[in-house]
Amino acid sequence: MIFDYNQEALKNLKIEDTAKLDRLVDYRSAREAHLKKDHSQRDKRMSLHEAVAEYVSDGDIWCDSSFSYVRSALQGWWEIIRQGKKGLQAIGSPNTNQTYGVLYGTVAYTHASYTGAEMRGIDKMFSRNLKNGKVKILSDWSHGLMAQGFKAAQLGMPGCFSKQGLGSDIINHNPYLKVMQNPMSKDNDPVVFVPALFPDIVIIHVNAADKFGNARFYGPAVNDIATAAASRKVIITAEEIVSNYDIRYHAKGAQIPFNNVDAVVELPFGAAPGYMPNEYYWMRYFWEKFFSYANGSDELCQEFFDEFIMGTKNVDELIEKVGGIEWIKKSRRRARAAEGNNETDGVSFVYKIWENGMDTKDID
Amino acid sequence: MTNDKPMNPLEMLAFILSKQIEDHEVIYIGTGLPMVAAILAKKTHAPNITFVYESGGQDPENLEMPWSVGGPMTWRKSPIIMEMSYSFGQAACGMVDKGFLGFAQIDMYGNANTHQIGPEFTNPKVRLTGSGGNNDVSSLVDKLIYVGLQDPTKFIQKVDFITSPGWLEGGDSRKKAGLLNDGPVAVITSAGVYDFEPDTKRMRIKTLHPGVSPELAQLASGFELIRPEGEIPVTERPSKEVLEILRNEVDPSGLFISLPS
Numbered sequence: 001m002i003f004d005y006n007q008e009a010l011k012n013l014k015i016e017d018t019a020k021l022d023r024l025v026d027y028r029s030a031r032e033a034h035l036k037k038d039h040s041q042r043d044k045r046m047s048l049h050e051a052v053a054e055y056v057s058d059g060d061i062w063c064d065s066s067f068s069y070v071r072s073a074l075q076g077w078w079e080i081i082r083q084g085k086k087g088l089q090a091i092g093s094p095n096t097n098q099t100y101g102v103l104y105g106t107v108a109y110t111h112a113s114y115t116g117a118e119m120r121g122i123d124k125m126f127s128r129n130l131k132n133g134k135v136k137i138l139s140d141w142s143h144g145l146m147a148q149g150f151k152a153a154q155l156g157m158p159g160c161f162s163k164q165g166l167g168s169d170i171i172n173h174n175p176y177l178k179v180m181q182n183p184m185s186k187d188n189d190p191v192v193f194v195p196a197l198f199p200d201i202v203i204i205h206v207n208a209a210d211k212f213g214n215a216r217f218y219g220p221a222v223n224d225i226a227t228a229a230a231s232r233k234v235i236i237t238a239e240e241i242v243s244n245y246d247i248r249y250h251a252k253g254a255q256i257p258f259n260n261v262d263a264v265v266e267l268p269f270g271a272a273p274g275y276m277p278n279e280y281y282w283m284r285y286f287w288e289k290f291f292s293y294a295n296g297s298d299e300l301c302q303e304f305f306d307e308f309i310m311g312t313k314n315v316d317e318l319i320e321k322v323g324g325i326e327w328i329k330k331s332r333r334r335a336r337a338a339e340g341n342n343e344t345d346g347v348s349f350v351y352k353i354w355e356n357g358m359d360t361k362d363i364d
Numbered sequence: 365m366t367n368d369k370p371m372n373p374l375e376m377l378a379f380i381l382s383k384q385i386e387d388h389e390v391i392y393i394g395t396g397l398p399m400v401a402a403i404l405a406k407k408t409h410a411p412n413i414t415f416v417y418e419s420g421g422q423d424p425e426n427l428e429m430p431w432s433v434g435g436p437m438t439w440r441k442s443p444i445i446m447e448m449s450y451s452f453g454q455a456a457c458g459m460v461d462k463g464f465l466g467f468a469q470i471d472m473y474g475n476a477n478t479h480q481i482g483p484e485f486t487n488p489k490v491r492l493t494g495s496g497g498n499n500d501v502s503s504l505v506d507k508l509i510y511v512g513l514q515d516p517t518k519f520i521q522k523v524d525f526i527t528s529p530g531w532l533e534g535g536d537s538r539k540k541a542g543l544l545n546d547g548p549v550a551v552i553t554s555a556g557v558y559d560f561e562p563d564t565k566r567m568r569i570k571t572l573h574p575g576v577s578p579e580l581a582q583l584a585s586g587f588e589l590i591r592p593e594g595e596i597p598v599t600e601r602p603s604k605e606v607l608e609i610l611r612n613e614v615d616p617s618g619l620f621i622s623l624p625s
Contacts, residue, residue, distance in 0.1 A: 095494075114494045131488070190542030191542065220434055220439060
């Protein structure tokens, strides 16, 4: 397919070679990739290391999952970084977690929607890395526009028409978006055409999955149901593996069907240091130390992430760093209380700002 | 936090913002002051409002201030949690009454920027967060209200990037652009409350906070603020009771209503 990009956007983004833009919107190649897959219900269980080695390739369009640091597949992402994958295009809505990959050169390009720490402020590390050329923006999005792109892909539409983005500078900084006349209206009625979006790889962390890949999760889906359908390759990491029977008879059902899935990884605490619905609270020691200590300088960021990402082989080692079994007990209680499934007496949601010398006991 | 402390500008902002909310409305909530204001409204004059979040949680049972828009406090015992596309979709379909947004920069037509400081996209002075849900909320809710601190670098002649469309170039330019809704109805800052002139769509003083003169408000703006006819009303202050609720129940740890350092 030959794609018709928004020329003004290409100019504003300083993109000369559009070849690397194609795969994200190539719905025919995505369909081919899905057709070629083995569609059988078979045992897809493997280790995280194997799954990432097999299914993540240099240059892939990697899709962030869930919402920033809530049920996002952070351990899967850190494994991608540890295995030294390079040249990825990061996409996601929000796209918070790309920042670790930008630091390590895992991510070279981004389809930007949001990178930051919500009420804790902007991601200064990402801003610095953007300015010094470590990452290049290939397209700029709002959350809703990107969500529509993923949804169009899930629903088998080459694209959809949106009323978001009109009048903004997002349109002229996104090669994939164009303002057009609504074909159904004789009055002047501008709409934005949003093409269906097809990442290459998404890792999604869930509460439970069976060995075929049927997956169940609690809390917000965000874009995971859509990206599981759209992406050419899907790895599920799960707090626990359950039987197919459990999936069938559980009141919640499955939100992701086995046919989307390539690999299933049993990975308790796979969302750590993030929050996992029904399971564990944020690892405050990690986040507080990052915001108060590291965010301000390149050197401190490097030191911090070398310690936590490169310095841990797997999530077991991360848990040891933040308090081991004590963290697990406190964290589970806090999560269950936060969700209204436990008494709240004795449970504190107040966090302390990290100061030099504080250790895990002080902050949690 | 002692209740004898004088009210600070952020608390005033939270209170005024909360007054924009009418009971029984559906409100799109983002992080920060908008959340404080909405929770304050719910605990005071608008106990029956419905919160919706872009992470999809709807009408959660309130407990504590959410740390993240995706965190458990935004979907605690929610009857339904929507996918992101559905969450914005329901705003497009006319189900959401009001939304509140912050801004890094805003111009005289209410166009707002959360993308970058500095005009060059590929090499800004600072890259901010990007749109997130800002563009979507500003394009879809029935009534949009901005809230933030005011100084001449934020109230700026021309924003470095239009993240969220306001009244665009004034007049009927927003209608012509094809947006479903109107531009912002109010901008609430540390100096006063602003609305937009009906024809030109330029930002206009509506009320000024106690102690703030029109000259002071103008000093804190990089563009000319329209003054209304006649005497400019003084913004209503929160009562002692409301201030106590704000300090003790809504944001007891002062996460948002402590002055930034």
